[in-house]
Amino acid sequence: MAKTLFDKIWDKHVVQQVEEGPSVLYIDKHFIHEVTSPQAFAGIEKRGLTVFRPQQVVATADHNVPTLNQHLPIKDELSRLQVQQLIENCKKHHIELYGLGHPFQGIVHVIGPELGITQPGMTIVCGDSHTSTHGAFGSIAFGIGTSEVEMVFASQCLLQNKPKLMRITIDGELQPGVVSKDIILYIIAQITASGATGYFVEYAGSAIRALSMEARMTICNMSIEMGARGGMIAPDQTTFDYIKGRQFAPGLARWDKKLAEWKELYSDADAVFDKEIRINAADIQPMITYGTNPGLGIAINGKIPVTDHITDEGERNNITKALTYMGLESGKALLGMPVQHVFIGSCTNSRIEDLRQVASLVKGRKKNPNVQVMIVPGSQQVSRQVQAEGLDKVFREAGFEIRQAGCSACLGMNEDKIPAGEYCISTSNRNFEGRQGAGARTLLASPLTAAAAAITGVVTDVRELPAVS
Amino acid sequence: MKPLKSIHSRFVPLPIENVDTDQVIPARFLKATTREGFGKNLFRDWRYVDNDESKPKPDFVLNQQQYSGEILVAGKNFGCGSSREHAAWALQDYGFKAVVSSFFADIFRNNALNNGVLPVKVSDAFLAELFTLGNEASLTIDVAAQTITIDATGTQEVFDINRYKKTCLLNGYDDIDYLISHKAQIEAFETQLQS
Ligand code: SF4
Numbered sequence: 001m002a003k004t005l006f007d008k009i010w011d012k013h014v015v016q017q018v019e020e021g022p023s024v025l026y027i028d029k030h031f032i033h034e035v036t037s038p039q040a041f042a043g044i045e046k047r048g049l050t051v052f053r054p055q056q057v058v059a060t061a062d063h064n065v066p067t068l069n070q071h072l073p074i075k076d077e078l079s080r081l082q083v084q085q086l087i088e089n090c091k092k093h094h095i096e097l098y099g100l101g102h103p104f105q106g107i108v109h110v111i112g113p114e115l116g117i118t119q120p121g122m123t124i125v126c127g128d129s130h131t132s133t134h135g136a137f138g139s140i141a142f143g144i145g146t147s148e149v150e151m152v153f154a155s156q157c158l159l160q161n162k163p164k165l166m167r168i169t170i171d172g173e174l175q176p177g178v179v180s181k182d183i184i185l186y187i188i189a190q191i192t193a194s195g196a197t198g199y200f201v202e203y204a205g206s207a208i209r210a211l212s213m214e215a216r217m218t219i220c221n222m223s224i225e226m227g228a229r230g231g232m233i234a235p236d237q238t239t240f241d242y243i244k245g246r247q248f249a250p251g252l253a254r255w256d257k258k259l260a261e262w263k264e265l266y267s268d269a270d271a272v273f274d275k276e277i278r279i280n281a282a283d284i285q286p287m288i289t290y291g292t293n294p295g296l297g298i299a300i301n302g303k304i305p306v307t308d309h310i311t312d313e314g315e316r317n318n319i320t321k322a323l324t325y326m327g328l329e330s331g332k333a334l335l336g337m338p339v340q341h342v343f344i345g346s347c348t349n350s351r352i353e354d355l356r357q358v359a360s361l362v363k364g365r366k367k368n369p370n371v372q373v374m375i376v377p378g379s380q381q382v383s384r385q386v387q388a389e390g391l392d393k394v395f396r397e398a399g400f401e402i403r404q405a406g407c408s409a410c411l412g413m414n415e416d417k418i419p420a421g422e423y424c425i426s427t428s429n430r431n432f433e434g435r436q437g438a439g440a441r442t443l444l445a446s447p448l449t450a451a452a453a454a455i456t457g458v459v460t461d462v463r464e465l466p467a468v469s
Numbered sequence: 470m471k472p473l474k475s476i477h478s479r480f481v482p483l484p485i486e487n488v489d490t491d492q493v494i495p496a497r498f499l500k501a502t503t504r505e506g507f508g509k510n511l512f513r514d515w516r517y518v519d520n521d522e523s524k525p526k527p528d529f530v531l532n533q534q535q536y537s538g539e540i541l542v543a544g545k546n547f548g549c550g551s552s553r554e555h556a557a558w559a560l561q562d563y564g565f566k567a568v569v570s571s572f573f574a575d576i577f578r579n580n581a582l583n584n585g586v587l588p589v590k591v592s593d594a595f596l597a598e599l600f601t602l603g604n605e606a607s608l609t610i611d612v613a614a615q616t617i618t619i620d621a622t623g624t625q626e627v628f629d630i631n632r633y634k635k636t637c638l639l640n641g642y643d644d645i646d647y648l649i650s651h652k653a654q655i656e657a658f659e660t661q662l663q664s
Contacts (some may be wrong), residue, residue, distance in 0.1 A: 015651070015655055015658040016651065018633050019633075020631065020632040021631055021632055021633025021634070022631070024654075026655070026662070035499050035500075036552070038501075038503075039502065039503065039554075042503065042504075043645075047645065049649065052652075064500065078500035079500055081500075081502065082500050085502050127552060128552060129552035129576060143576055144552060144576070144579075145553075145557070145576060145580035145583060146554040146580075147580065147583035147643070148579065148583065148644075151644050151648055154648060155645070155651070155652065155655055157648050157651075158644075159644045159647065159648065193487055193546065193549060194549060194574070197546070227549060227574055227575065229575055229576075293487050293489065314544065314545065315486075317486070318487060411491075411496040413499060413500070430489075430491070430551075432489045432491040432492065433491070433492060434495055435491050438495070438514055438520060
């Protein structure tokens with residue numbers, strides 16, 4: 001029978017099918033971080049268990065870490081305790097930890113791929129909803145809760161119901177100035193923040209095939225923002241070339257065998273999906289959000305919907321509430337609106353390619369004096385690469401502040417926060433109320449759109465940014 | 470986990486759609502290393518002015534004494550966003566045993582079930598009816614029969630829950646008990662996977 005990419009991987013990992021219930025799904029790789037793991041460690045210890053397969057677990061500290069002076073002890077006591085707890089738990093349970101100061105430390109969804117740990121055909125979980133990022137390599141990767149982290153610690157398995165499958169096919173060519181972040185913001189704006197709940201999404205089509213691995217990760221990363229369990233893309237030559245030679249990639253001796261397996265990972269021509277969506281790449285404009293969920297987005301040169309024209313009462317109330325929080329008006333354009341902050345970072349857009357794009361745009365320019373710009377590489381490796389390529393010089397000359405690797409202002413949990421009432425164009429993935437700090441107002445956009453706003457100080461269509469004089 | 474067989478209680482209405490887990494429990498409260506004590510920060514930023522516990526916002530439902538109960542009734546797409554299980558812990562610690570909505574985000578639903586908080590998915594019409602009821606109205610949720618009933622009118626709806634999870638709830642088992650009882654099978658599977 002014809003199989004989807006998802007089916008091929010899922011079927012291979014089912015240990016047992018519970019009658020009229022979930023499947024026992026075997027997990028190949030388990031990433032953990034400081035925030036969602038302590039209670040899981042405590043849980044297995046309370047049951048008198050140890051971690052079943054510690055060599056399949058990889059840990060890092062990212063959510064709670066400061067992005068300045070990482071060599072000093074963390075100032076916030078609770079954050080310090082949480083990071084310390086991770087160190088102790090990893091030591092006790094023989095888990096590899098890339099903690100603060102380690103050359104591999106960084107945001108969990110940035111380091112997995114860049115170290116070659118993330119590979120096609122795997123099942124991958126992490127106590128973090130953006131685990132969907134790893135699906136860009138043709139793996140089944142999804143976020144789990146802490147009780148589930150505990151289950152994987154205890155048994156390397158999870159009880160899971162098979163999700164429904166959706167395929168989103170994007171064909172054609174992107175317009176200049178449009179990048180992968182715009183593709184995913186466009187999709188979520190089309191199908192809403194809950195439009196893919198219950199589904200696992202495969203992205204396909206010529207526009208997806210043409211994307212780099214970094215760009216594919218940005219798309220899979222935000223699958224969760226439309227409610228999907230995860231997103232995935234069939235591996236191809238771009239994937240194989242990316243993985244080859246990385247730290248934990250299969251070595252030469254195993255490479256050919258692995259490659260042969262990976263090449264079988266695609267949805268068969270006549271495979272059936274529960275839902276299919278088709279999108280023409282040429283229809284996508286640079287996108288920006290105006291509301292408090294990632295589905296409330298518009299083309300950069302578009303207008304906020306007129307709330308009086310929205311017939312569905314729930315949706316009208318929802319958007320009205322969002323606009324009140326955001327301090328924005330129904331029916332108005334965002335172009336030209338002043339912003340006080342630009343944040344370039346997070347597991348969505350903090351990889352070397354993102355930073356190269358930003359650098360190529362800002363080279364020879366200066367930031368607007370009314371904007372504070374923070375640029376936070378996703379990992380120590382990205383940081384080193386930024387320096388090796390001299391991008392740090394470009395950023396510094398433009399007046400951007402470069403920080404050390406971590407989740408930073410993506411979530412108001414560490415020291416990096418946006419003050420209440422102020423606007424931030426952010427390359428991260430969530431614009432929820434208070435996400436970047438209590439009262440902060442987030443506009444999600446691509447690294448290019450964020451960089452353009454850094455230069456002008458206002459919401460800007462990157463396609464209309466004047467050339468460097 | 471304690472067994473959960475039925476709930477008979479008044480409810481707290483929260484007619485807001487897309488309540489994300491960042492609202493249920495803001496990120497700055499995720500620094501604890503135990504599961505206890507999250508209830509006092511449930512809906513923190515909606516509950517207090519300037520994060521100040523001495524300044525409750527009078528228009529937020531958790532601050533309105535006329536509403537109480539073990540059931541939270543919320544607008545559709547409850548629990549979207551972050552996978553933080555702290556959201557389920559906060560609801561449970563506050564005293565909620567069930568959340569009723571017309572749509573739940575996936576990860577939240579799992580997290581809730583894993584903590585003995587029952588997500589009850591009802592139709593849009595039933596949900597709308599609940600929001601019209603006064604603060605005296607009570608509901609009965611029967612896990613075995615999979616029904617939710619408005620006590621005053623007898624209006625009832627059947628909700629979905631898979632048989633495995635239902636058995637777990639009724640008996641107070643959890644997934645870990647199940648998984649560790651299958652270790653031999655998991656080891657055999659690993660051997661076969663490697664060959
Ligand atoms: S960067 Fe943001 S979204 Fe990504 S893992 Fe960190 S906190 Fe979560």
